[in-house]
Amino acid sequence: MRRTRTLTLAAAAAGALVLSGCAGGAPAGPAADVTAEPAYEGTLSILTKFAGEPLEPYFEDLAAAYEAEHPDVDVELIQETDQSIKDKTKTLTASQALPDIYFTWTGDWAENFVTGGLAADLSEVIAPGTEWGDTFGEASLSAFQYDGKYYGIPLYNNGKFMGYNTQAFAEAGVDVPQTFEELVDACGPLRDAGYEPIAFGNKDGWPALHYLQQLFAYNVPSDVLHADFDPETAKWDDPGYVSSLEQFKTLVDECTDTGSGTNGVLYTTAQEALAGGNAAMYYQEVLEFDSITAEGSSLSPDDFGIFQLPAPDGAAGDPAAIEGAPEGYLINAKSAQAPLAVDFMKFVTELENAKTLSAPPYGQPSAVVGAVTEETSSRAVYEGITKVNEASQLVGWLDTVTVPEVADAWLAGGEAIISGSATPKEVLESVQAANADAQ
Amino acid sequence: MSRQQTPTRSDARSGAGFDRPPTLTKAMSNAPGGPVDRNARGWYPKVAGLVWVLPALVVLAVFVYLPLVQNLGFSTQEWDIYSGATEFVGLENYEKLVGDPVFWTALGNNVLYAVLSIVFQVFAALVLAALIESLRSLRWRKALRAIYFVPAAISLTVAGLLFYFIYEPNLGLLNHLLEAIGLGQLAQPWLGQESTAMLAIIAMSQWQGFGYSTLLFAVAIQRIPSELYEAAALDGIGHVRRFFHITLPLVREMTGLMIIVTISGAFQVFNEVMVMTSGGPNNSTQVLATWLYRSGFVRNDFGYAAAIATVIFVVTLLIALAQLWYTRRRRVEF
Numbered sequence: 069m070r071r072t073r074t075l076t077l078a079a080a081a082a083g084a085l086v087l088s089g090c091a092g093g094a095p096a097g098p099a100a101d102v103t104a105e106p107a108y109e110g111t112l113s114i115l116t117k118f119a120g121e122p123l124e125p126y127f128e129d130l131a132a133a134y135e136a137e138h139p140d141v142d143v144e145l146i147q148e149t150d151q152s153i154k155d156k157t158k159t160l161t162a163s164q165a166l167p168d169i170y171f172t173w174t175g176d177w178a179e180n181f182v183t184g185g186l187a188a189d190l191s192e193v194i195a196p197g198t199e200w201g202d203t204f205g206e207a208s209l210s211a212f213q214y215d216g217k218y219y220g221i222p223l224y225n226n227g228k229f230m231g232y233n234t235q236a237f238a239e240a241g242v243d244v245p246q247t248f249e250e251l252v253d254a255c256g257p258l259r260d261a262g263y264e265p266i267a268f269g270n271k272d273g274w275p276a277l278h279y280l281q282q283l284f285a286y287n288v289p290s291d292v293l294h295a296d297f298d299p300e301t302a303k304w305d306d307p308g309y310v311s312s313l314e315q316f317k318t319l320v321d322e323c324t325d326t327g328s329g330t331n332g333v334l335y336t337t338a339q340e341a342l343a344g345g346n347a348a349m350y351y352q353e354v355l356e357f358d359s360i361t362a363e364g365s366s367l368s369p370d371d372f373g374i375f376q377l378p379a380p381d382g383a384a385g386d387p388a389a390i391e392g393a394p395e396g397y398l399i400n401a402k403s404a405q406a407p408l409a410v411d412f413m414k415f416v417t418e419l420e421n422a423k424t425l426s427a428p429p430y431g432q433p434s435a436v437v438g439a440v441t442e443e444t445s446s447r448a449v450y451e452g453i454t455k456v457n458e459a460s461q462l463v464g465w466l467d468t469v470t471v472p473e474v475a476d477a478w479l480a481g482g483e484a485i486i487s488g489s490a491t492p493k494e495v496l497e498s499v500q501a502a503n504a505d506a507q
Numbered sequence: 508m509s510r511q512q513t514p515t516r517s518d519a520r521s522g523a524g525f526d527r528p529p530t531l532t533k534a535m536s537n538a539p540g541g542p543v544d545r546n547a548r549g550w551y552p553k554v555a556g557l558v559w560v561l562p563a564l565v566v567l568a569v570f571v572y573l574p575l576v577q578n579l580g581f582s583t584q585e586w587d588i589y590s591g592a593t594e595f596v597g598l599e600n601y602e603k604l605v606g607d608p609v610f611w612t613a614l615g616n617n618v619l620y621a622v623l624s625i626v627f628q629v630f631a632a633l634v635l636a637a638l639i640e641s642l643r644s645l646r647w648r649k650a651l652r653a654i655y656f657v658p659a660a661i662s663l664t665v666a667g668l669l670f671y672f673i674y675e676p677n678l679g680l681l682n683h684l685l686e687a688i689g690l691g692q693l694a695q696p697w698l699g700q701e702s703t704a705m706l707a708i709i710a711m712s713q714w715q716g717f718g719y720s721t722l723l724f725a726v727a728i729q730r731i732p733s734e735l736y737e738a739a740a741l742d743g744i745g746h747v748r749r750f751f752h753i754t755l756p757l758v759r760e761m762t763g764l765m766i767i768v769t770i771s772g773a774f775q776v777f778n779e780v781m782v783m784t785s786g787g788p789n790n791s792t793q794v795l796a797t798w799l800y801r802s803g804f805v806r807n808d809f810g811y812a813a814a815i816a817t818v819i820f821v822v823t824l825l826i827a828l829a830q831l832w833y834t835r836r837r838r839v840e841f
Contacts, residue, residue: 185589273787325677472807484788487788
């Protein structure tokens with residue numbers, strides 16, 4: 069019997085080896101020559117994160133304009149949403165069907181494509197000092213730099229801010245809080261004035277991570293925080309993490325109407341609560357500013373203000389750090405259309421197109437220098453990007469700067485903190501365990 | 508007056524009393540007593556038959572069995588989807604399963620889902636079907652069958668979204684209803700806390716599937732000869748005893764089938780969980796399929812995801828085998 073079982077296992081293992089031989093293998097060497105002259109013919113595929121209104125027409129219009137300029141080129145758009153693009157990209161990657169140009173976040177997300185040989189090295193065309201590279205802010209380019217090489221084309225910059233209804237603040241008689249403690253103290257008067265102090269929806273898990281990462285930047289010394297992003301050097305044992313989780317729990321309990329049930333609320337419901345004039349504050353990305361005050365919202369651009377999530381008194385980290393990162397595009401290293409892809413992205417990031425992107429209704433602050441101005445962008449977007457540029461450092465999103473196992477542990481931990489099913493110490497232990505697995 | 512002969516089951520096996528099936532080959536159409544074509548009993552009919560079924564076999568092999576075998580292979584590997592590199596790790600992914608608390612939570616949720624589904628979609632649905640079929644008015648019977656069936660016509664994704672908004676803590680109908688009838692203290696963030704999230708999803712699923720099961724049981728009850736009920740009624744046997752002594756035994760085939768189908772469905776649950784909670788909060792509503800998805804597409808651990816897929820396959824295979832065994836063994840004939 070034991071012999072039979074051993075033979076069965078051996079056969080299964082052998083079968084698996086045969087299969088692994090079929091399925092595996094190192095990637096083919098990069099084929100893309102991004103410096104070559106493009107041949108203006110054929111199909112160019114691009115995966116964007118601009119599905120849905122109001123963003124969808126942006127790439128549609130650009131593709132139509134490019135095709136009109138180059139009649140033998142057919143631009144094939146694959147447009148996904150912020151949520152669906154993650155699955156789409158991984159499915160295309162696993163089936164070796166990545167398009168010529170594809171969207172990316174910074175951090176671990178982009179690094180996976182770089183180390184996997186799926187992103188073309190663009191240093192020769194986009195590094196600072198090159199003609200195209202000099203049209204971008206250097207920090208935006210550096211966000212996609214790995215081992216000294218530049219891989220990404222930054223499309224827009226982004227940062228996280230507390231958006232607030234200035235009328236609600238005036239009615240409640242509260243000023244913009246300067247410390248985290250003042251923020252929590254402001255919630256009582258705002259609730260008394262008839263507003264939900266902070267609208268918050270965490271059904272998808274990541275909105276909690278945005279609060280946590282900003283609090284980590286405040287409470288954890290920068291060098292420790294950055295070391296913890298890498299599983300090889302991470303310890304995740306700084307007391308600042310426990311403080312951050314406690315502060316986060318206080319904010320959820322004191323300032324949201326949904327409290328421990330916040331995990332059952334969509335982030336778009338929370339967004340609507342501010343736009344509809346029911347909530348006084350909503351923690352959001354610069355990319356959302358123009359949607360909040362779009363036509364049809366109760367909240368007008370004049371009544372909309374922003375401030376950086378205030379740092380706790382005496383926090384051990386960097387109170388001038390802002391959570392955020394540029395987002396951009398990579399060019400498939402195996403694409404036969406790489407020169408054409410570079411040409412198309414140069415067209416996308418021309419100043420006029422960059423200004424269009426930065427203006428309402430798109431409101432995506434372009435990474436191109438000179439695109440975001442008081443004239444081109446809304447007041448809030450301009451103010452947000454100015455603050456991003458003035459920040460001592462940008463700390464990337466927690467779910468893209470860490471490896472997926474650790475990010476997932478933080479995501480579950482954030483939910484557990486909200487519902488009260490785990491203590492900060494227990495959450496930290498689960499993150500440490502996930503990090504040990506990832507090593 | 509001559510009585511018309513009806514074909515029996517044994518006739519069906521021999522072909523007597525039924526129209527002759529269409530001729531497939533020349534050899535098969537030879538008249539009895541004529542020259543015997545040796546190919547008729549030899550290789551030719553077998554090959555011809557094989558040719559007919561070959562396309563289906565190829566499709567089945569490529570799209571069903573090959574992925575199954577490939578999945579087994581993937582479950583013994585670490586697979587980096589970015590570089591395409593694979594590393595054979597033997598049974599490591601299966602060892603990891605054993606030590607993964609979320610896997611056990613997911614498995615427990617599937618079992619809970621199966622148990623509650625059997626209670627509602629099998630036993631409660633059977634009782635409801637019996638009640639509907641016991642109504643005298645045909646119009647009411649038809650109307651009630653349609654009313655109960657309507658949720659089954661809604662896609663699971665749509666039903667999930669609908670219930671997501673019903674359960675919403677601030678704006679949801681359920682909490683407002685509880686407050687309106689003076690039970691405001693029972694209002695909960697149904698999907699937002701570990702203690703109620705899974706039960707809330709299962710409740711939606713029962714609402715969606717209950718009518719379909721009821722309809723199937725109604726069909727099974729309609730097949731029971733009415734003479735049996737009439738005789739029982741003449742003997743003074745009440746509704747409850749008629750249910751237990753006539754209905755229940757004579758729909759046992761359908762009951763068995765429904766139990767197996769329900770359990771099998773419970774281990775393949777995915778859509779409603781993804782739409783309503785994505786497995787949260789804190790992984791409390793993970794089921795095997797959503798944990799598989801999360802392991803692969805969020806955590807990039809495709810080898811581990813394949814191991815979970817193998818577990819789902821084994822469980823559903825065992826249930827399918829049980830279904831085959833049961834349906835062959837327990838025939839109800841009237």
